[in-house]
Amino acid sequence: MKDRIHQLVSSDIVKDRKVVLYWLQSTQRTAFNYGLSHAIHVANRLGLPLRVLFVLNPAYPDANQRHYQFMLEGFEELREDILRLNAEFVVAFGDVLTCVKDYLMDAAYGVMDFGYLSHHKVWREALSGFAKEAGISLDAVESDVIVPLEKGDPKCTYSARTLRPKLLRVVEDYLGAPKLESVIEKPLNVSSSVRFDALMKRLNGDDSVTLVSQYFVGGRKEALRRLDTFIKHALKDYLKSQDPSTLLTSHLSPYLHFGMVAPHEIYLAVASYIDTYPEAVESYLEQLLVRRELAFNFVYYCKGYDQFETMTYDWAYDTMLNHRDDPREYIYSIEELSSFQTHDVYFNAAMKEMVKTGYMHNYMRMYWGKKIIEWSKDYKTAYETIIYLNNRYFLDGRDPNSYASVAWLFGRHDRAWQEREIFGKLRYMNENGLKRKFEIDKYVAYVNAI
Ligand SMILES: Cc1cc2nc3c(=O)[nH]c(=O)nc-3n(C[C@H](O)[C@H](O)[C@H](O)COP(=O)(O)OP(=O)(O)OC[C@H]3O[C@@H](n4cnc5c(N)ncnc54)[C@H](O)[C@@H]3O)c2cc1C
Numbered sequence: 001m002k003d004r005i006h007q008l009v010s011s012d013i014v015k016d017r018k019v020v021l022y023w024l025q026s027t028q029r030t031a032f033n034y035g036l037s038h039a040i041h042v043a044n045r046l047g048l049p050l051r052v053l054f055v056l057n058p059a060y061p062d063a064n065q066r067h068y069q070f071m072l073e074g075f076e077e078l079r080e081d082i083l084r085l086n087a088e089f090v091v092a093f094g095d096v097l098t099c100v101k102d103y104l105m106d107a108a109y110g111v112m113d114f115g116y117l118s119h120h121k122v123w124r125e126a127l128s129g130f131a132k133e134a135g136i137s138l139d140a141v142e143s144d145v146i147v148p149l150e151k152g153d154p155k156c157t158y159s160a161r162t163l164r165p166k167l168l169r170v171v172e173d174y175l176g177a178p179k180l181e182s183v184i185e186k187p188l189n190v191s192s193s194v195r196f197d198a199l200m201k202r203l204n205g206d207d208s209v210t211l212v213s214q215y216f217v218g219g220r221k222e223a224l225r226r227l228d229t230f231i232k233h234a235l236k237d238y239l240k241s242q243d244p245s246t247l248l249t250s251h252l253s254p255y256l257h258f259g260m261v262a263p264h265e266i267y268l269a270v271a272s273y274i275d276t277y278p279e280a281v282e283s284y285l286e287q288l289l290v291r292r293e294l295a296f297n298f299v300y301y302c303k304g305y306d307q308f309e310t311m312t313y314d315w316a317y318d319t320m321l322n323h324r325d326d327p328r329e330y331i332y333s334i335e336e337l338s339s340f341q342t343h344d345v346y347f348n349a350a351m352k353e354m355v356k357t358g359y360m361h362n363y364m365r366m367y368w369g370k371k372i373i374e375w376s377k378d379y380k381t382a383y384e385t386i387i388y389l390n391n392r393y394f395l396d397g398r399d400p401n402s403y404a405s406v407a408w409l410f411g412r413h414d415r416a417w418q419e420r421e422i423f424g425k426l427r428y429m430n431e432n433g434l435k436r437k438f439e440i441d442k443y444v445a446y447v448n449a450i
Pocket residue numbers: 241249250251252253254256257287288289291292295360361362363365366369390394396397398399401402403405406409
């Protein structure tokens with residue numbers, strides 16, 4: 001537990017403040033929520049009630065109605081779980097910093113989820129400055145990764161190869177669930193129920209992206225149901241899941257993104273089958289632990305992770321420079337791409353899956369991104385188009401995985417390949433690979449039936 005707690009401000013406790021505040025942002029659950037457990041512990045030590053705050057910001061970076069809907073579907077359940085611990089749950093509406101500062105003013109002590117992306121860091125720095133001036137202790141707690149970042153590789157690591165041994169050495173130390181006590185002191189206010197429809201209406205965000213509840217329903221119960229179904233029916237065949245037509249992956253990424261399920265509990269549930277399906281379990285845990293936490297390392301430690309000019313390696317920029325004037329046979333606009341109007345039936349199917357369901361199979365994400373590089377007038381335009389579409393349509397978009405995976409398309413965490421047109425030494429993918437390796441027409445048929 002102590003390795004997860006970052007003490008940002010340490011102050012004497014101000015006597016007239018009547019509550020401990022936990023600002024919950026990314027960890028939308030009570031189980032395996034180290035921040036919440038820590039906040040309850042502090043509240044009980046100080047003999048104060050606990051207020052759990054969530055700020056609903058209608059202008060959240062890159063969020064649209066699709067993301068809000070999925071998130072809010074889990075809120076009533078979240079509220080009930082928090083109330084069961086004898087804490088108050090408040091949903092504030094408005095600008096993140098303004099709201100958290102307002103609520104911090106009443107607090108003797110503040111706890112918040114740790115943040116990894118650049119806007120998360122900016123908010124936390126501002127709140128630290130504010131808490132320091134106001135004399136309020138403030139901690140940020142890491143619940144979104146299994147291994148706290150500093151205990152993996154505490155710098156911009158080169159690739160999965162450099163991070164893997166460091167994570168595997170310590171992972172067992174970080175799988176324990178935190179002790180979840182109840183708050184002893186009565187809550188200051190009775191939390192009103194979350195009026196889902198009313199909140200959705202007030203958000204009034206970009207509704208040009210359709211809702212996807214018929215494919216993914218938000219919330220913890222649904223996350224656990226999917227985990228259970230995956231373990232019972234698909235885990236044993238996970239090695240075949242590379243084939244997009246098999247639908248054998250867990251589809252848990254949207255739930256991980258919103259913190260509705262913890263990577264720790266998925267890890268423990270899957271790892272308990274290590275003797276039964278050793279290869280499948282190892283392969284799954286490689287994705288969940290190494291690949292996913294490589295992405296957190298990337299966004300946290302690699303400066304300029306979200307800018308075309310700084311997100312990949314020198315060899316990749318050199319090769320792109322050498323090939324920037326190669327002729328492009330096709331160039332498509334964002335509108336043509338996102339309405340699946342290209343000449344490539346496999347790209348169109350992948351794009352349709354993304355637009356209609358908010359999800360796309362991992363292998364098709366690679367193919368999809370590589371094609372956008374091939375069909376854009378230059379690499380920077382390709383990068384910006386891919387990030388835009390990724391974060392607009394995927395329920396799991398706007399995530400550390402989004403930035404690391406898109407950078408991977410441009411060589412990050414990858415190696416140089418045989419040189420060819422447009423791609424230079426960046427890895428290339430084509431439809432022959434799809435046809436050779438997979439039952440790809442079955443995938444197209446599946447998407448066409450959506
Ligand atoms: C161009 C491109 C864009 C991507 N954008 C995103 C994104 O916005 N958000 C996102 O969460 N993932 C992204 N990924 C990574 C990966 O495709 C998804 O995490 C995965 O498809 C989610 O499906 P699943 O939960 O069924 O995966 P499973 O195979 O069941 O894997 C379990 C978990 O492991 C992690 N994982 C699996 N594959 C990867 C991977 N290649 N890299 C990192 N973590 C992985 C995810 O957290 C996933 O939920 C992207 C990949 C590419 C190539």
